[in-house]
Amino acid sequence: MKKIIYTFLAFGTLVSCSNQNQSDELSTRQYVDVAGLDPNTKPGDNFFNHVNGLWHDTTRIADDQSGVGSYRFLNIPQKMLLQDILEELSSGEFSKGSNEQLIGDFYASGMDISRINQLGFEPIKPHLEKIEKIENVSGLMSFVASELKASVYSIISLGIYPDQANSKINIAHFGQTGLGLPDRDYYFKTDSSSVAIQQAYQKYVQTLFELVGYENAPSQAKTVYEIQKQLAASHKTRIERRDVQANYNKLSLTSIEERQPNIGWTSLFNTLGLAADSIDMRQPAYYDQLNVMLKSVALEDWKTYLRADILVSNASVLSEDFEKAEFEYTKVLSGQSKQKSRAERMVQMVDWRLGYALGQVYVNRHFNEEAKKRALELVNNLQKAFEIRIDQLDWMSDSTKLKAKEKLYAITKKIGYPDVWREYKGIEIDKSKFFENVVELRKEQFRFELAKLNQAPNKEEWRTTPSTVTAYYNPPVNEIVFPAGILQYPYFDLHADDAINYGGIGMVIGHELTHAFDDQGAQYDKDGNVKNWWTEEDYKRFRERTQKMIDLYSTFKVLDTVAIKGALTVGENTADNGGIAIAYDAFKMTAQGQDTTRIDGFTPDQRFFLSVARIWRVKMRDEFLRNYVAVDSHSPAMWRVNGPLMNADAFYEAFDVKPEDKNYKSKSDRVVIW
Incomplete structure (x- = not known):
């Protein structure tokens, strides 16, 4: 694996922007799942369950999956779009070396399970x-x-x-x-x-x-x-x-x-x-x-x-008995009882090995360019909101505020897909040679990485494929990246009101911007160097607040007895808290944010927070969740909602949260960094 310093926020998706049957569906779409709200759970007791609890209790996880819902699990239906592309291309004839030939023939070679089984471990x-x-x-x-x-x-x-x-x-x-x-x-x-x-x-x-x-x-x-x-x-x-x-x-x-x-x-x-x-x-x-x-x-x-x-x-590229042995181990970690289909596994492998060739085809077919323009508008608005929040900080000096704003506006914004696509020149892919294809692509990846040595970083390069539902901040080059995969419902919808989009993709954008100022990102300057740009007293105050975030999240329990590792998840938790706060401030700059007109019976502010909770609608198997808490730097979905909202004054006001509510925190106990 590549040891690269950047922070990922993994997400999922439901359907492609261009596949939404827009004419009929858009006129009837209800962005707040009103019927799914749990009237027996007060917003101030557990907002995640208030919004997602009924869904969580009635939804079944497929036998071949470790979880269901949004977040990383919405990559599952996303992969169906990629599978459709690959099924089509694998049966066609295309010019040698073209993206279509490379990804189609590689997929076909991996789907030829009879030949793979015949070879056994010979390769x-x-x-x-x-x-x-x-x-x-x-x-x-x-x-x-x-x-x-x-x-x-x-x-x-x-x-x-x-x-x-x-x-x-x-x-x-x-x-x-x-x-x-x-x-x-x-x-x-x-x-x-x-x-x-x-x-x-x-x-x-x-x-x-x-x-x-x-x-x-x-x-x-x-x-x-x-x-x-x-x-x-x-x-x-x-x-x-x-x-x-x-x-x-x-x-x-x-x-x-x-x-x-x-x-x-x-x-x-x-x-x-x-x-x-x-x-x-x-x-x-x-x-x-x-x-x-x-x-x-x-x-x-x-x-x-x-x-x-x-x-x-x-093991994953040899015969089925090797794959079965691998699955028998991984299912203990994931809780799955059934192996994913061969096609699903091959889609993942094509995306992993030839993801930018596949990404180009995906973007051409499924990405709405208007989404890119609208997303950039949101990013710019959130930057402005973040600047205002920095100016209003009572714990930071003016000199450090100036440096923080310089870094904020130096961030490179990448949205949708690369301006310059990675090419796979000289790659030979043969439909009849799956193992050899994998080896060739592995070697190509090493050559690609080695060629970067002693060179200036390529500012055009992406660290995730466009079809992936994810977003990330990369400290050494001070950039935020939002692939096409995430710019769709429930995170983003061109036709949704601002409350929904700012609570969805706005929270994601704010999250990534905040990573530039979390416990790790705050140590990098605007040019990506680890360099102190803080006054001594300011950095001390920042660390004190960071410790409070660690202490708070360390009290949250998962699976009754397993606690979140506050020190492991502090960067993501800081970004979640900052992301919601910044997104809310940006939302309040919009016409709807300054209005009080109700939709579906909810105020604009309530719809904003309902959207925040909706994008984390996730259910995981206990085995997967136990390992997730042990190794993942993100908190589980429930606490990506409840944790930040405990600290958000606007949430208390929107839902009239009272001291007797279970998740209520007094104003002095609320943890606010950015």
């Missing part, structure tokens, strides 16, 4: 044979490097992106890696849920070994797990990794060669084609531990580890 044999020939640590690291060039990571993780001390140049960043479980903490937990995940993972590795005919598969799986556990002990926690400055360590090649001689950094650089005399080693303790273990762990055990890594990395 992976050459890789396993290379491992057998490893004779020493040097040979081991040479193999690791060769796999890295095909974007297959094992014990080395490499990313190319801006130097946080000099954002005008891209450098190499090496981070901790080497694990099979979702997080380092899973190796050390002893609760029944975590133990079940540990056992399922070891069983998964064991099954993979058995499928390729290795003897003593149970003991080999245990060997792999124990190596990973040793590596995990050196890993920083997810909370520790939020410390921007502690995770930046620029070191010379000479110094790391001396410090970690067993890794053989010079040889690794040469094999990778890495022309650099220094790197950012984000978590040095990991590479110190790896350096020791390369000698302390027997070579044969390392070879067993690498076999497992190769099999795990390729």
Whole structure:
């Protein structure tokens, strides 16, 4: 995976803008689900349940899904649009190298399950044979490097992106890696849920070994797990990794060669084609531990580890028995009882590997250009509202306010799709060679990333595909990005009133703008450098308020006993709170925001907050939710609604929230940062 410093806000979608049967539907669409409101739950007790509770209690999660609703799960129907495109293109004939040929033939190759099953694990044999020939640590690291060039990571993780001390140049960043479980903490937990995940993972590795005919598969799986556990002990926690400055360590090649001689950094650089005399080693303790273990762990055990890594990395592109083994493990994490369809999995793979080629076709067919214009208008309005909020802050000095506003207006806005599309030149995709296609695309991705080294960041580049329902802020280049996928109902609708759009996509826009000023983003200046632009006293006050946000969210419970990790989610929680506040202020600048005319029986302010709650209409399986809380930097959906609204004065006024209501907080206890 790419170790890139940016914050994602994942979302979902229902239908394409151009597929809404607009003539009849628009005249009858009711943007507030009046019938779905729970009259037995007071807004001040639990606004999420007031808006979404009846839906949540009656909605069933499909057997092949881990959740349902909006947020990331609305990518499910979005993928049906992509599947329709791919089904059509996979049966056509197009000029070689065209977007249509690449994505159509790649999809077709992955859908040819008969041929894939016939090959079994034959495609992976050459890789396993290379491992057998490893004779020493040097040979081991040479193999690791060769796999890295095909974007297959094992014990080395490499990313190319801006130097946080000099954002005008891209450098190499090496981070901790080497694990099979979702997080380092899973190796050390002893609760029944975590133990079940540990056992399922070891069983998964064991099954993979058995499928390729290795003897003593149970003991080999245990060997792999124990190596990973040793590596995990050196890993920083997810909370520790939020410390921007502690995770930046620029070191010379000479110094790391001396410090970690067993890794053989010079040889690794040469094999990778890495022309650099220094790197950012984000978590040095990991590479110190790896350096020791390369000698302390027997070579044969390392070879067993690498076999497992190769099999795990390729299980999804081998025959169905390998896919089944993978699913048996992942369903323990997700709670799914049924595997997603082959077509759905292939849509995801095409989007992952050729997402900008697919994105161009998607945008041409399904994106309404008017949505881009309207979204930009909202972004501009929210910037103005944010500026006013900065001016009104009682805890920030005028000098810091000036710097904050400079950064705010330096933010690059990307909406809909890239102005310059990524091209996949020289790629050979063959309908009859699925595994080879995957390898070719992995290699192309490595070449694409490596070409950025020592270059200025490409300001035209996107870090997500246009069809994806998501949004993000990227600190090193100070940009906000809103792909076409999110610019549709329920987040955005060209024909909706302002209350709905400002409560929906407006909240999302405000969220991303606030990321520029959350606990991490606030450490970057307007040019994307980690540089202090605060007065000492202002930053102290900011940290005090940030700690209050951590403390508040740490009290919120999920699944009765599991608490939100306030220190892990603080950036997203700060953005949620700021996003709603900024969006509301921008809404109040509109004609409807200054009016009192009711629609569907609700005031404009009430419709704004009802829209905020509606975009987080989500239901997750308990297994998925438990893992989500452990590893995700976002709070669960209920608390993305209830948490910020506890702190929003305007919400109290809109719904007449009283001290006796369960989620009421006195004005002095409400946490407000931006």
